[in-house]
Amino acid sequence: MALAQKKLMDVKLGQLPSWLGTRDFTPNGLLGSVRGGYERYYNKYINVKKGGIGGVAMFLAGYIALSYLWEYDHIKHDRWRKYH
Amino acid sequence: MMVSFFDQFASPSYLGIPNIAVAIALPWVLYPTPPARWINNRLITIQGWFINRFTNQLMLPLNVGGHKWALLLASLMIFLITINMLGLLPYTFTPTTQLSLNMGFAVPLWLATVIIGMRNQPTIALGHLLPEGTPIPLIPVLIIIETISLLIRPLALGVRLTANLTAGHLLIQLIATAVFVLLPMMPTVAILTAAVLFLLTLLEVAVAMIQAYVFVLLLSLYLQENV
Numbered sequence: 001m002a003l004a005q006k007k008l009m010d011v012k013l014g015q016l017p018s019w020l021g022t023r024d025f026t027p028n029g030l031l032g033s034v035r036g037g038y039e040r041y042y043n044k045y046i047n048v049k050k051g052g053i054g055g056v057a058m059f060l061a062g063y064i065a066l067s068y069l070w071e072y073d074h075i076k077h078d079r080w081r082k083y084h
Numbered sequence: 085m086m087v088s089f090f091d092q093f094a095s096p097s098y099l100g101i102p103n104i105a106v107a108i109a110l111p112w113v114l115y116p117t118p119p120a121r122w123i124n125n126r127l128i129t130i131q132g133w134f135i136n137r138f139t140n141q142l143m144l145p146l147n148v149g150g151h152k153w154a155l156l157l158a159s160l161m162i163f164l165i166t167i168n169m170l171g172l173l174p175y176t177f178t179p180t181t182q183l184s185l186n187m188g189f190a191v192p193l194w195l196a197t198v199i200i201g202m203r204n205q206p207t208i209a210l211g212h213l214l215p216e217g218t219p220i221p222l223i224p225v226l227i228i229i230e231t232i233s234l235l236i237r238p239l240a241l242g243v244r245l246t247a248n249l250t251a252g253h254l255l256i257q258l259i260a261t262a263v264f265v266l267l268p269m270m271p272t273v274a275i276l277t278a279a280v281l282f283l284l285t286l287l288e289v290a291v292a293m294i295q296a297y298v299f300v301l302l303l304s305l306y307l308q309e310n311v
Binding site: 038042046047048049050051052055059060063064066067068069070071073074078 | 091096098103106110113114116119125126127128170173174175176177
């Protein structure tokens with residue numbers, strides 16, 4: 001199978017730079033990959049006959065993790081200030 | 085060097101990207117468009133049921149002219165509720181604590197209701213400035229008072245939402261800090277305070293929903309007077 005069509009998990013470590021070279025990093029390409037990711041998540045967890053709280057809960061947990069990552073700098077400085 | 089409790093409301097940004105951009109875009113992601121099916125899956129059905137219920141409820145007091153605002157008011161309601169509820173999650177940022185955002189919602193929409201009233205039925209719109217049955221000597225004062233109350237509406241709408249959410253988040257942070265500090269010293273008091281914190285969180289969930297509802301309800305009320 002050609003390198004470009006392989007998914008990330010099937011690419012061997014040594015082939016990673018060349019695989020990255022085949023990916024589309026233009027703005028349109030990035031948008032396409034975000035949309036593709038959204039559709040994969042949506043069709044797997046939300047758009048199912050008996051969807052439950054799991055799909056939404058995973059997404060919100062990811063959002064909390066992302067928010068923590070973004071605020072970490074501020075939290076670190078708060079902690080340092082509190083303990084001098 | 086005091087750790088300010090108001091730091092949580094400063095608009096955060098990471099690597100130059102403001103977090104508020106993601107926080108505002110998030111509600112759009114959480115409500116997928118229903119696919120063109122006869123009967124949808126469970127989650128989409130629940131979502132559609134909710135939206136239909138409160139759009140119906142919101143449109144009850146409005147006449148047919150006001151129904152043109154159905155999309156705007158329903159989407160505003162969903163947006164505000166989602167943003168408020170997401171802000172209760174740990175480490176997240178609530179855009180509605182920023183006065184700029186709330187005024188950005190309140191002023192144009194209020195102004196739209198006033199302009200619609202003045203254009204389509206100016207007599208009735210101006211007539212709202214004087215309640216029925218006022219004694220004659222009071223009329224000049226009352227007109228001034230009613231005009232001021234009319235002009236202060238956008239400010240009240242925006243500040244109400246901002247103040248309620250900011251106060252709620254601040255209280256949660258204060259009481260949580262108190263619990264943490266008290267835990268090594270007086271565990272019993274800490275447990276009592278933790279119970280207060282739990283009740284406060286429940287209150288905040290309710291406030292989050294109620295404030296969004298009040299905002300949209302008042303707007304629909306102003307529309308009802310004028311359309």
